[in-house]
Amino acid sequence: MESHLLEFRILSLLRNRNMYLKYTPIVKDYLFESKHTKYIFKLIVFYHTHAKGKVLAPLGSLFALVNSRIKPNEAGKYKEIIKKVKQYPLTDESIADDIVKRFAKRQLLKITIMDAVHSLDHEEDIDVNKLRGTLDEALLVDSTELLDTAY
Numbered sequence: 001m002e003s004h005l006l007e008f009r010i011l012s013l014l015r016n017r018n019m020y021l022k023y024t025p026i027v028k029d030y031l032f033e034s035k036h037t038k039y040i041f042k043l044i045v046f047y048h049t050h051a052k053g054k055v056l057a058p059l060g061s062l063f064a065l066v067n068s069r070i071k072p073n074e075a076g077k078y079k080e081i082i083k084k085v086k087q088y089p090l091t092d093e094s095i096a097d098d099i100v101k102r103f104a105k106r107q108l109l110k111i112t113i114m115d116a117v118h119s120l121d122h123e124e125d126i127d128v129n130k131l132r133g134t135l136d137e138a139l140l141v142d143s144t145e146l147l148d149t150a151y
């Protein structure tokens with residue numbers, strides 16, 4: 001699955017408040033690759049923290065948040081991301097755990113490798129403790145207890 005397509009599906013899943021609460025321990029803004037998807041993730045987090053009664057973050061609310069916080073000439077790209085979030089939903093909750101965990105683990109490993117490569121390219125000392133911490137976080141993704149919303 002294309003990386004950005006997977007990001008759209010994860011964002012689509014997180015629109016649901018129950019899924020948002022379940023996956024907040026492992027899905028963080030730095031796991032998203034583009035600044036646009038990071039920002040849409042932050043808007044979803046903002047929506048869920050301020051509109052506690054709604055189960056699903058309406059796309060209209062995300063559009064309104066984008067319009068109120070972004071310069072008009074930049075809003076088009078964010079609106080395209082929101083449309084793709086709608087276009088590529090991840091609605092099958094039976095596979096969501098596996099997909100979200102694989103996404104988080106892959107992104108954390110990618111971040112670790114890119115940090116090491118960046119340090120080597122710039123002939124800097126590699127911060128082994130930081131790399132080890134990110135690797136530990138990636139390894140702990142599988143053992144993270146996700147909130148059980150069955151009750």
